Amino acid sequence: MSKERLNLVPQGTKALMLANEAIARACLEAGVAVAATYPGTPSSEIGGYLESMSKHTGMYFEYSINEKVALEVGAAAAVSGLRSFVFFKHVGLNVASDPFMSLGYVGVRKGMVVLSADDPSMHSSQNEQDSRFYARLAGVPMIEPATPAEAKEMVHVGFEISEKLETPVLLRTSTRVNHARGIVELRALPNISRKGHFEKDPFRFVPVPAVARKGRIRQLECMKSALAISEESPLNFEIGDGSVGIIASGVAYTYAKEFIEDACILKLGFTWPLPEYKVKKFLRRFDRVIVFEELAPLVEEHVQRMAREEGCQTQVLGKLSGHLPMAFEYTPDTVLALREQISVKNMKKTPKFESIPLPTRPPVLCAGCPHRATFYAVKKALNGREAIFSTDIGCYTLGLNPPLNSADFLLCMGSSVGAAGGFAESTDQKVIAFIGDSTLFHSGIPGIINAVFNKHHFLLVVLDNGTTAMTGHQPHPGTGRSSPSPTTPVDIEMMLKGLGVHNIGTVDPYDLSATIQAIKTALDTDEFSAIISRRPCPLALMRRGKLERKAFIIDKSKCVRCRTCFTKFTCPALSWDGIDVSIISELCIGCGCCAQVCPKRAIEVSK
Numbered sequence: 001m002s003k004e005r006l007n008l009v010p011q012g013t014k015a016l017m018l019a020n021e022a023i024a025r026a027c028l029e030a031g032v033a034v035a036a037t038y039p040g041t042p043s044s045e046i047g048g049y050l051e052s053m054s055k056h057t058g059m060y061f062e063y064s065i066n067e068k069v070a071l072e073v074g075a076a077a078a079v080s081g082l083r084s085f086v087f088f089k090h091v092g093l094n095v096a097s098d099p100f101m102s103l104g105y106v107g108v109r110k111g112m113v114v115l116s117a118d119d120p121s122m123h124s125s126q127n128e129q130d131s132r133f134y135a136r137l138a139g140v141p142m143i144e145p146a147t148p149a150e151a152k153e154m155v156h157v158g159f160e161i162s163e164k165l166e167t168p169v170l171l172r173t174s175t176r177v178n179h180a181r182g183i184v185e186l187r188a189l190p191n192i193s194r195k196g197h198f199e200k201d202p203f204r205f206v207p208v209p210a211v212a213r214k215g216r217i218r219q220l221e222c223m224k225s226a227l228a229i230s231e232e233s234p235l236n237f238e239i240g241d242g243s244v245g246i247i248a249s250g251v252a253y254t255y256a257k258e259f260i261e262d263a264c265i266l267k268l269g270f271t272w273p274l275p276e277y278k279v280k281k282f283l284r285r286f287d288r289v290i291v292f293e294e295l296a297p298l299v300e301e302h303v304q305r306m307a308r309e310e311g312c313q314t315q316v317l318g319k320l321s322g323h324l325p326m327a328f329e330y331t332p333d334t335v336l337a338l339r340e341q342i343s344v345k346n347m348k349k350t351p352k353f354e355s356i357p358l359p360t361r362p363p364v365l366c367a368g369c370p371h372r373a374t375f376y377a378v379k380k381a382l383n384g385r386e387a388i389f390s391t392d393i394g395c396y397t398l399g400l401n402p403p404l405n406s407a408d409f410l411l412c413m414g415s416s417v418g419a420a421g422g423f424a425e426s427t428d429q430k431v432i433a434f435i436g437d438s439t440l441f442h443s444g445i446p447g448i449i450n451a452v453f454n455k456h457h458f459l460l461v462v463l464d465n466g467t468t469a470m471t472g473h474q475p476h477p478g479t480g481r482s483s484p485s486p487t488t489p490v491d492i493e494m495m496l497k498g499l500g501v502h503n504i505g506t507v508d509p510y511d512l513s514a515t516i517q518a519i520k521t522a523l524d525t526d527e528f529s530a531i532i533s534r535r536p537c538p539l540a541l542m543r544r545g546k547l548e549r550k551a552f553i554i555d556k557s558k559c560v561r562c563r564t565c566f567t568k569f570t571c572p573a574l575s576w577d578g579i580d581v582s583i584i585s586e587l588c589i590g591c592g593c594c595a596q597v598c599p600k601r602a603i604e605v606s607k
């Protein structure tokens, strides 16, 4: 966001914004003094906007090492009298859940909003867990927007609720909200005071058992007050008229509003605690109520209970009744499943595209990606020997695809290292753990210490491309980039040495023979070893204008059409027309790896 756009005041100016941009803007309007995150799609862009905007305002913004630390940074600010905003994707809330569970007990002094972005249908995630359960588990209020405009306004409402109740508020979004664009209304930007003051109160903020017991009572009282606010909240409202009732929340509301006719919709924006009185009153008015929500039937279960408590005969339909799907995000077609229950508008089709048979295009590592070279080198070093590949979260998870086949097991961020220790102890197989540099800092380090401590023997390959590539090239402690000024980068080799790793090698994956040799040596070592495969992400270099491109071509007079380059190395810049392999010059970045793979040296730099 440009400085000009940042200053788009006066109040009331309208702008077309991505919801993530609108959320970032709302943070500035709300006077957030401290914001922290670990990047995760679908929330990543918020960090990009806040990072650039924080340079022009008094806000402190950081990319934390992981979500747990981000939450701790935000909580410290909020108990010191500063508004704070912490955000991540749904699985990040698992990492942050430890401090989050206690924060509801001790509470905050100034507003704190925690955004968790769910990813129904798992567009870029390993599961589609539902963050809403965390609000209930942690005993904190939760609000859920359905549009970019609501997302922006709910940031403000979240801070108001948080300050009124002295508790953090969970703002739950989902992919289709985070990545939608809409018209939003801008507010004036206040001056931000960067420094707070923490008044000690150990009998509130140090939850030893005696204090935590008081905190638990405080939390329960707080949720009672939250219920009263939820009952009166304008975030819960009715729209439409009809004989069937619909209760909808989050982006599911948008589908209901757009495609269902003759229904009265109770839109829930303040979804934890649920406005019981309002819902019960709504239930009594209808014979049939459909609950519209993505992921778990959380609202539906409560609505069923409320119907029973009210003794009303209202039929409650939704996921539990089998009328709506339990898995994956909603689409307009999801609404069609309700045709027998309610009138559904005719949906406009897009015949223009329907008749075009599109080829399937699985996600691939980019042309010139150093990870491809590392995986290729690992395969070569193994020379047909079997090994278990414990992989992690990042672009390099795409090593899963043939012919690289370099991913056998994955759970979550940082799991490759811990799991590799488990495999090393549980099997006699060679074990290789892959982890990216950012993920290493995020949560790979404890697994390394565990491996050293317990003498697990496996090879750790750090795929160091100098950035958090998958979410948009955010910095991490190894990059030396920080906000607002540069910082001393953490040296991975030195860090590993400090953790007690003795066998450490560093290679440039573009030098295939040296990489193969280093991996061979490490595999023959009978102790925990680490290879740092270091080469900057070419996409990040390209964005910074620092990529030195060379053009490679195939000399057809030397090429014997063995297709080794095409089938074994599989760079997407290589194409095969049925007879010849050629290099697509627009895609090739000139890494030169295919030239090293070719047995006939037929690939060379174009003169």
Ligand code: SF4
Residues within 6 Å of the ligand: 554, 558, 559, 560, 561, 562, 563, 564, 565, 566, 581, 597, 598, 599, 600, 601, 602, 603
């Ligand atoms: S590996 Fe070399 S010889 Fe084989 S198809 Fe590719 S360019 Fe031709």
Ligand code: SF4
Residues within 6 Å of the ligand: 367, 368, 552, 571, 572, 573, 574, 583, 587, 588, 589, 590, 591, 592, 593, 594, 595
């Ligand atoms: S030089 Fe070869 S491997 Fe490297 S980007 Fe170009 S085509 Fe791909």
